[in-house]
Amino acid sequence: MKALILVGGFGTRLRPLTLSRPKPLVEFGNKPMILHQIEALSEAGAKHIILAVSYLSDMLETELKVQEEKLGIKITMSHEEVPLGTAGPLALAKKWLSEDDDPFFVLNSDISCDFPFKEMIDFHRKHGKEGTIVVTKVEEPSKYGVVVYDTNCKIESFVEKPQEFVSNKINAGLYIFNPAILDRIELKPTSIEKEVFPNMAQDDELYAFELKGFWMDVGQPKDFLTGMCLYLTHLRNTAAEKLAEGPGIVGNVLVDPSAKIGANCRIGPNVTIGPGVVIEDGTCIKRSTVLKETRIKSHAWIESSIIGWKCVVGQWVRMENVSVLGEDVIVQDELYVNGGRILPHKSIGSSVADPQIIM
Amino acid sequence: MMLKGVILIGGPQKGTRFRPLSLELPKPLFPVAGYPMVYHHIEACSRVPDLKEILLIGFYQPSESLTRFIQETSQQFKLPIRYLQEYTSLGTAGGLYHFRDQILSGSPDSFFVFNADVYCDFPLNEMLEFHQSLSSNTRFTMLATQATRQQSVNFGCLVEDKKTHEVRHYVEKPQTFVSTTINCGTYLLSNDVFKYIAEVFQKQQDELFNGSMDTLTYNRDTIRLEQDVLAPLAGTGKLYAYTTTRFWSQIKSAGSAIYANRHCLELYHKYHPERLSKNGEGKPKIIGDVFIHPSAIVDSTATLGPNVTVGVGVCVGPGVRVRESILLAGSKLEDHCCILHSIVGWNSTVGAWSRVEGTPCDPNPNAPFTKIEGDTLFKNDGRLNPSITILGRNVTVPAEIIILNSIVLPYKEITFSVKNQILL
Numbered sequence: 001m002k003a004l005i006l007v008g009g010f011g012t013r014l015r016p017l018t019l020s021r022p023k024p025l026v027e028f029g030n031k032p033m034i035l036h037q038i039e040a041l042s043e044a045g046a047k048h049i050i051l052a053v054s055y056l057s058d059m060l061e062t063e064l065k066v067q068e069e070k071l072g073i074k075i076t077m078s079h080e081e082v083p084l085g086t087a088g089p090l091a092l093a094k095k096w097l098s099e100d101d102d103p104f105f106v107l108n109s110d111i112s113c114d115f116p117f118k119e120m121i122d123f124h125r126k127h128g129k130e131g132t133i134v135v136t137k138v139e140e141p142s143k144y145g146v147v148v149y150d151t152n153c154k155i156e157s158f159v160e161k162p163q164e165f166v167s168n169k170i171n172a173g174l175y176i177f178n179p180a181i182l183d184r185i186e187l188k189p190t191s192i193e194k195e196v197f198p199n200m201a202q203d204d205e206l207y208a209f210e211l212k213g214f215w216m217d218v219g220q221p222k223d224f225l226t227g228m229c230l231y232l233t234h235l236r237n238t239a240a241e242k243l244a245e246g247p248g249i250v251g252n253v254l255v256d257p258s259a260k261i262g263a264n265c266r267i268g269p270n271v272t273i274g275p276g277v278v279i280e281d282g283t284c285i286k287r288s289t290v291l292k293e294t295r296i297k298s299h300a301w302i303e304s305s306i307i308g309w310k311c312v313v314g315q316w317v318r319m320e321n322v323s324v325l326g327e328d329v330i331v332q333d334e335l336y337v338n339g340g341r342i343l344p345h346k347s348i349g350s351s352v353a354d355p356q357i358i359m
Numbered sequence: 360m361m362l363k364g365v366i367l368i369g370g371p372q373k374g375t376r377f378r379p380l381s382l383e384l385p386k387p388l389f390p391v392a393g394y395p396m397v398y399h400h401i402e403a404c405s406r407v408p409d410l411k412e413i414l415l416i417g418f419y420q421p422s423e424s425l426t427r428f429i430q431e432t433s434q435q436f437k438l439p440i441r442y443l444q445e446y447t448s449l450g451t452a453g454g455l456y457h458f459r460d461q462i463l464s465g466s467p468d469s470f471f472v473f474n475a476d477v478y479c480d481f482p483l484n485e486m487l488e489f490h491q492s493l494s495s496n497t498r499f500t501m502l503a504t505q506a507t508r509q510q511s512v513n514f515g516c517l518v519e520d521k522k523t524h525e526v527r528h529y530v531e532k533p534q535t536f537v538s539t540t541i542n543c544g545t546y547l548l549s550n551d552v553f554k555y556i557a558e559v560f561q562k563q564q565d566e567l568f569n570g571s572m573d574t575l576t577y578n579r580d581t582i583r584l585e586q587d588v589l590a591p592l593a594g595t596g597k598l599y600a601y602t603t604t605r606f607w608s609q610i611k612s613a614g615s616a617i618y619a620n621r622h623c624l625e626l627y628h629k630y631h632p633e634r635l636s637k638n639g640e641g642k643p644k645i646i647g648d649v650f651i652h653p654s655a656i657v658d659s660t661a662t663l664g665p666n667v668t669v670g671v672g673v674c675v676g677p678g679v680r681v682r683e684s685i686l687l688a689g690s691k692l693e694d695h696c697c698i699l700h701s702i703v704g705w706n707s708t709v710g711a712w713s714r715v716e717g718t719p720c721d722p723n724p725n726a727p728f729t730k731i732e733g734d735t736l737f738k739n740d741g742r743l744n745p746s747i748t749i750l751g752r753n754v755t756v757p758a759e760i761i762i763l764n765s766i767v768l769p770y771k772e773i774t775f776s777v778k779n780q781i782l783l
Contacts, residue, residue: 264678264694266712282660282678282695284712284759299678299695301712301759316680316697318714318761334680334697336716336761353763353778 001121002048003041003105004078004093005034006086009054013220016326016343017308022057024109027291028218029231029272030256034109035067041105042071044117049073050096052089054080087192090177091185098179106192108173110219112227113211114234115174123209124176127153130205131181133197134174136215144170145193147208155206158198169208172215221306221324221341228289229270262298274309297333305337308344321355362487363412363470364404365462366397367451370418376612379751379768380702385419387475388428389616390687392623393634393650393668396610398432399623400473403481405436410471410483413438414461416454417475418445450581452588456556463550472584474544478619480605480626481545489524489601490547499552499592501526502545503600504607505728508536513730515542515585517593519600526600529593531586539728540600542585543607552588559587608731613702614720614747615731620685621666624648636663643675646682655686676711683719693758701748701762704769709750710758717747718764745779 011023024034216227251269314333339355647665
């Protein structure tokens, strides 16, 4: 089987992290975001994974070479010269996707969930039609485009930001299609959601698969953190041995074995600590991600923040409210950072009392 | 020769800008660098060999704290100190006049008068020397200092004769610029000042009884030393200015208490080096000038300073950071909390990993003679001016929150983070 991952552009929503490395390589739960998907696809039997990218990155290619060997699969880059939207990349990758009659997966790269690829295949084969969309339940459907389908899961229509309740299921950004779908798509910028799916629904060719577990679009910092909490909870239920235990660890905490945590700290709940990170004594971290080789000095207090690679956070620093530090940022002692987005290689010498971007 | 010192300590209706810290303790007893404001005046008086008695005049009800302070300080300096209570607010000269017999008892040659709400490295002996060098017997010396042109209008402004130092002109808080030389609110007066106060008193009483004074809007008892008595003496050859360049600041707002605290600690290098904490094995880390009361318990892993005063019985936990702040008696700081530019009230508690932070409102250090701003609480648009953070008495701050640029009134239990607010 094959899979197409829609990676797209520069990941501007996840800046300043994506100023240092391509979004697929930003670690989510101590693993590059794209690897969560590649590994799950490989496990479900995918042998050829195509990444639709609109930029070229040596860093990304090198990493994917490593994964190719490790997993014994083929990974291809499909490079868009102009951004082709969410459907155009399928046309661009047609030569690979139509090699045989097997259905193939398509997924948005920002999705974190317990990928149900095997169940999707079964479901898809059972109804035998052209496409399956994974749908997930949301609390406030009026913020999204919802999917309306019948009791047999056959999709009837799509309603964008419904004012009155019609459904609480939204498109989760995971699909499985028969190669026949490629006849519907031209090689030009096209939206699969707006221009392809409605026609397929009209032709009774589209079914909805309900996702059981957690789901989150982690393409921006706030949702990245929410998604991380869901992911750690998922780990607790499925692979609790991966989570850290011990004095000072509270709730679901993921700590790389090479990280060092000092005395009298309180780490958690919902914290991810990357490789080579040093957490000095008396530090409190909650609902945050600390990336590779960063140092958090004594008595700091960090909540709901993403600390980039190779950063130094000073003593008695307080950081909260979705602050994001880019790579190699230094926050000097005793500062307060409230919702600050700090660009890479910056040294911060005064507090950021209100949410703002520090160039 | 015999001298006396009179300290005007005001009363509960005064010092409102110092709330909420003055709600329960007379403001003159508020500690600066570990000792009540007026203690520093008394100590300065004790360095004048011929000064034999100190009188505190004000309209506070006698209280245990005031009585105990007077007793202890009197014993320490072996100087009689008495509190004379006005029946109402009589004004700076009215209070002196009302208690003139007490002041004149024992026939002092002259007497110092202090406003309690200033902190100054008082040059009293120098002032006395200057005073005695004046030829006239009826002589009044006013301590003066320099201010910026812009800020001078917030003070009493005086114009002096450069040679003789006679005050040629005096005006209180003028609307337009008059002079950068300002009145420090400290005087050395010869006894016949009462003759001039009596004249003002008589005139006011006459006006009262012949009906020319509006008794509804005018307090019949109030006589102001600056405007009513000294200003008319300018240019008569009786009023002189002794100008100092030593530290001087008013303590009107709580923010100025932190400013005064810093300078007072700095002066401890000169007068009381033993009061300043030093670094050492098993002791907390000290940066710059820090005063820790001997009864306070400070964990060895805490870091204090610069400019920190730790009061009686304060408990500072492991990993705590305190900078530019005053911790009042009985307050408790739990592990890893961080206190910056703040005053932590009596018996208040700050929880683990919490942050209590204010905005410094110090005068610009690069402009000479700049004073601390008149600091109103609110801007013209009604928004709160960023200020130091003040926790009133018995305030509880839970763990892991932030209190930023806020004033918390006494006995308040805070449950969530607070920024730029006054919490009633």
